[in-house]
Amino acid sequence: MEPTVHLSQDQIDFYHQKGYLELESISTPEEILWMQGIYDSLFTAKTGREEGNQFDLGGTDEEGTEAVLPQILNPTKYAPELKDGLFRVNAASIARQLLGAEAKWGGDHAIFKPARIGAATPWHQDEAYWNPMMEYSSFSLWLPLQPATLDNGCMQFIPNSQLLEVLPHHCINNDPRIHGLEVDFADVSSAVACPLPAGGCTIHHNRTLHYAGPNLSNIPRRALILGFGVPATERALRRAFPWNDLKQTPREARAKASAS
Ligand code: NI
DSSP states (O other): OOOOOOOHHHHHHHHHHHSEEEEOSSSSSSOOOOOOOOHHHHHHTTTTTTTEEETTTOOEEEEEOSSEEOOOOOOOOOOOGGGHHHHHHHHHHHHHHHHHHTEEEEEEEEEEOTTTTTOEEEEEOOGGGTTTTTEEEEEEEESSSSBBTTTTTEEEETGGGSSSSSOEEEGGGGTTTTTOOOESSOTTTTOOEEOTTTTTTTEEEEOOOOEEEOOOOSOOOOEEEEEEEEEEEEOOSSOHHHHTTTTHHHHHHHHHHOOO
């Protein structure tokens, strides 16, 4: 399959200057419908939960509680057919254009915002979740499987924030049982919201500050997130992300129990 999306020099420059980019379409309506079916069945069946790969990103995630921000890590492990398709061919091509020939797929996740109760994803930098010993050059490609609107939780970005260091973060509500992170402080007065059609996408750098609002609408908000990067290298300068060391999540407990 050949890619159908080729970035213009203006788009490439915009990404490198602002730290994010929005694209109208990297997929087809048929492909989006196909993905919706797979996506919904993974969430409905709680696929990956026992292994700690499905959990509530925005809540305490105890058994029997309703998730406000369900997430699946590595959905292609459970639905390998998601490794194929035009959206992925396009995403890989975009990665080579933005990051160079070395750019490789680094994994996916899926974040679901249930109708009416889906919680906000607080302002954060993705790198705050990762290994502080490593240096990254990567992006996340965020693909909505229905229109993404301000009302249902489209992505928002702080332009140029990719130039910041990783800022201090904390678990949502300062609750170490919650996996999701929130930046301690950031000036978000310049935030840009990016509503999108189904099958469009946004792309953001690993340090770009981003946010998605709650789902106030009557339809579920589904997003698949594809990670691409050049191989991470060990950092010369040491740093620590103490917010991750403090975490004690049910997700992690399930992952440990299932591995032993
Ligand atoms: Ni993020």
